Amino acid sequence: MAIASEVTGTSDRWDQLVRTLKKRAFRSPSDSLTSVFIFGLMLYMAWMLLDWALFSAVWRAEDVEHCAEAGGACWSVIAARHRLILFGLYPYDLHWRSTLACIAIVATVVLSCLPHFWSTSKLVTLWIVGFGTYVLLMDGSLLGQAQVTTDQWGGLALTLFMFSAVVLLGMPMGLLLALARRSRLPAVKGAASLLIDFIRSLPLLTTLFAAAVVIPLLLPDWLNGDKIWRVIVGFALFFACYQAEVFRGGFQAIPKGQFEAGKALGLTSFQILSRIVMPQVFRHALPSTINMVVVTFKETAIVIIIGFFDVLASANAAFGTVEWAPYYIEVYAFVGAIYWIFIFSLSQYGEYLKARMSVAKR
């Protein structure tokens, strides 16, 4: 049987498709009618979309005058302005540094999805190296290159920077908060719970706005730092408070016997935590953590409101001239596609992990 199905693999799959269609799309006349209508409509819309995006589109920046009569998308605006969208106001002749920096961050994210890197030490090293590479390349002064200060970072490069800095800073903060919330000491526990519940009940924008506008009032000037770092710390605090709840769920999944077994072996509390408990907590919390990371990537777009030149802000700038103003849909489609690909692949990866873990539990 196994050999037969291997030989006729394609026809088997075909049979299965036919069976599914029979069962789920063409079971009764009214069912068939609905299916034909819906699939017809979807095909028609897909065709219209393809026609707009590909067949009737104008591609080259020089052909912009044909855009009005072409009837399709005017990708000329992307051809002409993609560098602005991707890198913002970063010096034009140094864009290779931004490009490499973005690749470093994306590679870090991709590598940390591989099971080979799933140990705390490896992940921490990987992220510090990836993030460090980014900062070194973008800033440039330590590499003997011309220095580019943070106020000139922009576009997708800035979005990726915010995202990775928030995750890198927020993860240990979240772990600390989760541990504090589990503490035996009422003062520690109370302070952590209060902070977590407070931040979680506020909109992210409030936290970021407070970091950008209120904190400078409360801190002495020498402690204030760059606006970008204040916002990142505020964002990381927000991330940490949600991530702390994720970790808390992980802690709750671990039976008490594990702690007791550790104690019986004569391990110290720190050893029990780092060698027995934490690896399991991370494993349990993994799918929800990926979820948080996805949400964080999506939410970075909000920094446009407090005046950062992220990919969305540079998109707005890209069609901000008279010449390109009519082609805002193309620009938003381009930026939307970038976000969509990142978020979709990350969240599909999360779904895959969830499925894999529920199989492992059985």
Next chain:
Amino acid sequence: MDAAALKTRRKRRELILQTLLVVVVALIVWAAISTAQTKLDELNMTSGFGFLERATGWAYSFSLIDRSIDDSYSRTLLIGFMNTLFLGLICIVLSTVLGFAIGTARDARQLGLNAVATVYIQLFRNLPLILQLVFWYAVLIHMPGPRQAYSLGDALFLSNRGLMLPALNVSPSAVLGIFACLVLLGFVIFRLKSLQFLHKLGLWLVAGIGLTLILASMFTPADSSIFSIPAQKGLRFQGGLTVSIELVAMILAITLYGSAYIAEVVRGGLHEVPSGLTEAGKALGLSSRSIWFHVKMPMALRTIMPPLGNQWIFIMKATTLGVAIGFSDLFYIVSTSITQSGQTLELMGLLMLSFLLINYSLAQIVNFINARLALKGH
């Protein structure tokens, strides 16, 4: 050293540690306050809530009640609070209804429905809300002007000035009165014991529309009709209700995004219902509609309700994005007030307090519904 001594030592150490924590936190707070004090003194700012009675002197886009630029800060903030609640409630209702529909379609046997729902969810869930918001706003401001407005049956118009809807020809205070009557009616109907939920809902809708028409006809001015239908008069529209494009964009973006998330919550809930129950329903000869209403949904609601409550809170918080397109929600009003009056700490305090209040109340409502849904004796 014996165990008791060790224990007292540990107790003492823990006490010292906690005292230290409290002292450090208190010190930080004190240092922050005194820094703020000196900085505000340098700027010649007075702290406190006295500014609330001053006139603002600036205009903003949307308000449910009468407004002018001579309004005091407290009235302006109240208007912002009302706008946030208003927008949040509309979006919560719309995205819950849409989310249940899409979530059911995602769970459907019909492959076509399933595919549409999947595409919808994957499209709207995987894009940042703010991107969707600025996109819809850009689309709406590029709409044709009032002369070439899109229309539906000459009663509903969409142009770059906003969405014109037919409305009841009554004063705002009468609308408030009618709304109160509707809530009261709902309260009475939903207390009835003998009816099922859906019948109650149907009864409330039918009776509500009837009651609205009767009340509206009593309050309309003598020489005009009960409905006010928008009509084009030269370069603008007259009559009817105009919904500004900022509000349309906010409702559109938040509803599409929120409903995609709620749909996933609903699908998860429906997925948890054991298939044996559905089969039992079929064996009893129930139609698939009755199975959904009487078997699947009541079972699923218990799993759906807690995450649904989280989504509602999320939607309330999402209204703050209105500042990106100039919709005058609470955050917009507060941030404008901060730049205009400089009373940063007081205004941020009010903003936080308002959101704590809104979210706490929502959480209480969800808890109440949860308690009502819980199986007796469990």
